[in-house]
Amino acid sequence: MAGSFQTVKGFRDFYPEQMALRNYLVDAWRRVSIRNGFVEYEAAMLEYLDLFRVKSGEGIVSELFSLVDRGGRELAIAPEITPSLARMINARIGGLPRPIKWFSIPHVCRAENPQKGRGREFYQWNVDVVGSDEVLADAECIFTLVDLLAELNLSPADAAVFLSSRSLLAAALASVGVANEKHEAVLPVLDKRDKVPPEAFEEMALKAGLEAAQIDRLRRFQDSTTLAEAIGYLEPTDAVATARAALEEVLKLLGAMGAGDYVKLDLHVVRGLAYYTGVVYEAFDSGRALRALAGGGRYDNLLELLGGPKIGATGFGMGDIVLGILLAEKGKLPDFAERCDCFIIDAGEGMFDDALAIVAELRRAGLAAGFSYKRQALGKQLRAAGQKGAAIAVIVGQELRDRGEVVVKDMATGEQAPVARAELARELQSRPRGLAR
RNA sequence: GUGGCUAUAGCUCAGUUGGCAGAGCAUCUGGUUGUGGUCCAGAGGGUCGUGGGUUCAAAUCCCACUAGCCACCCCA
Known part of the structure; x- marks a missing residue:
């Protein structure tokens, strides 16, 4: 240790x-x-020690955490x-x-x-x-x-x-x-x-x-x-x-x-x-x-x-x-992985500001939207999305500039399709959230 | 509060009769600019629970303390 x-x-x-x-x-x-x-x-978490004495007898005192405060009061957690x-x-x-x-x-x-x-x-x-x-x-x-x-x-x-x-x-x-x-x-x-x-x-x-x-x-x-x-x-x-x-x-x-x-x-x-x-x-x-x-x-x-x-x-x-x-x-516990509904990826130089704007918009819409702190290759960011358990990856790349679209990829099936930027929040809200696993 | 067993990397654990601190997993970095979860390569990370003692030399032997587990006590 x-x-x-x-x-x-x-x-x-x-x-x-x-x-x-x-x-x-x-x-x-x-x-x-x-x-x-x-x-x-x-x-209250602190009580007078006597409260427990009355209920359980003097023997209880050795079974609990007690203290005397500066005013001389006998207290117990x-x-x-x-x-x-x-x-x-x-x-x-x-x-x-x-x-x-x-x-x-x-x-x-x-x-x-x-x-x-x-x-x-x-x-x-x-x-x-x-x-x-x-x-x-x-x-x-x-x-x-x-x-x-x-x-x-x-x-x-x-x-x-x-x-x-x-x-x-x-x-x-x-x-x-x-x-x-x-x-x-x-x-x-x-x-x-x-x-x-x-x-x-x-x-x-x-x-x-x-x-x-x-x-x-x-x-x-x-x-x-x-x-x-x-x-x-x-x-x-x-x-x-x-x-x-x-x-x-x-x-x-x-x-x-x-x-x-x-x-x-x-x-x-x-x-x-x-x-x-x-x-x-x-x-x-x-x-x-x-x-x-x-x-x-x-x-x-x-x-x-x-x-x-x-x-x-x-x-x-x-x-x-x-x-x-x-x-x-008994194996009765669910998977406690953190919640990540979607992961926003910037694909290409100069796309990060647009990606961040999308992250912020999706978060305001109530979605748990993640992104990578590092500006790195698309593959690395997809891996990060997978590690976070994101159900969906949103790829923000050149098609945003060309046609006002982003690519929405289902992380479980691998299927992906273009979605209009303006429709993105509504589209993602209509999909099941949570883990892709 | 009493007794027994235990304590090595973030986790699970190796470490021979005392002789240079290790593995797997995890983490981090890279594999040169658009496709992940099963790939390769590399790196970081430990005063060996804490403090004493024995010894040329201690993760290893001895003592104390701390914590965990187990059995008592108790179980509100």
């Missing part, structure tokens, strides 16, 4: 080719959000947008029509150790519905996530959303006799169910206070592939019935929206975060080779926790890093 400076650990530079990928993802996120009825917001979203909505809760459907694409920072699919900085698409307790809101968020997968040409065989429910997990624990105060210790163990060997799971579960019979039932419950089978391992309590109905309703709604192929029940999904209260889900690549593509769920207590009213909310986040890796590995 030349030079003394490297990028800071976990941070990325975006050279034009990486920038093209990022814009491709961000454009898709924004496009899908808008057509699903979400409006965009952006929160936002590691996620949800607390800021709650802050912004709480501030205007009285005046916002509900449901509040907002999305954002913040650049967030987390002080974690980097590895594949995880840096210390990333862009995270966030989609949330606030102010609705209905599972319809959960279903609409999940549909939006599925819509994005499809928008990026990821089929159900490439990636899918795995659906679970915190309320069902809580009801399940209660129904097999796990006391409420043990839930906080047990949930992380269930989260590990398919991530550790069976013996390790057993050991962790015993340590969390479960009995052997409970572990066995919960294991079967989690491993169930249908909701009916899962419920069969539980006692028929009201809480179980209510949670089951909610989850069934979400699946039914997604089926009605044609997203059923992308959504699968998976009771191994728990989510680490304590604040989830209802439906939870994660999106993964089909091979499960990568980290989660997205994760989310219902969080009905967060706004109240941050000083607002008790108001229901649900949503998810999706980072740019894992998504970019998956699309690249």
Whole structure:
């Protein structure tokens, strides 16, 4: 590596080719959000450290970048947008029509150790519905996530959303006799169910206070592939019935929206975060080779926790890093070559001023028109046009002087024909633009 | 934050028991004035991640640091 400076650990530079990928993802996120009825917001990137302490506990402080400013304020670069979203909505809760459907694409920072699919900085698409307790809101968020997968040409065989429910997990624990105060210790163990060997799971579960019979039932419950089978391992309590109905309703709604192929029940999904209260889900690549593509769920207590009213909310986040890796590995990325609709070539002494005038005119007409900085042979300029990926070359030569015409050459087919100078812009606008390749 | 592996040209990588820094691709220049994308010729480009140490001599051996990958922790 030349030079003394490297990028800071976990941070990325975006050279034009990486920038093209990022814009491709961000454009898709924004496009899908808008057509699903979400409006965009952006929160301040620096927040009071206490905002994250209140939401996530003191332990969060070591996981984020914080600083003390010259006024002695404890600040943090936002590691996620949800607390800021709650802050912004709480501030205007009285005046916002509900449901509040907002999305954002913040650049967030987390002080974690980097590895594949995880840096210390990333862009995270966030989609949330606030102010609705209905599972319809959960279903609409999940549909939006599925819509994005499809928008990026990821089929159900490439990636899918795995659906679970915190309320069902809580009801399940209660129904097999796990006391409420043990839930906080047990949930992380269930989260590990398919991530550790069976013996390790057993050991962790015993340590969390479960009995052997409970572990066995919960294991079967989690491993169930249908909701009916899962419920069969539980006692028929009201809480179980209510949670089951909610989850069934979400699946039914997604089926009605044609997203059923992308959504699968998976009771191994728990989510680490304590604040989830209802439906939870994660999106993964089909091979499960990568980290989660997205994760989310219902969080009905967060706004109240941050000083607002008790108001229901649900949503998810999706980072740019894992998504970019998956699309690249699946060969689902388009060619990010720069756009060059046409390339203007001066052929002959003294024609450059005319060529430049044409470049300027075509650019004003909205075409991406290129030209060579060097006055060189026609062949060299054609090669430059080819390297730029120009669909069309315009040759400005003697026929302009003789008959007021230029030669328009299709770079893909090699066909060329004279076009009147005055008709050139209109002629090129009528042709397909972009790459000739 | 902890541990393991790794770091040579813009990219992918060779470089033997320590003995003159290399290839392919990419880039640039030329092949003399109107036809490209697969042609020829030439050139530039590296304090071998950074800083120390051992040695007559270090890309090569040793130490520390930095960064990347992997496994933990965590996963908002």
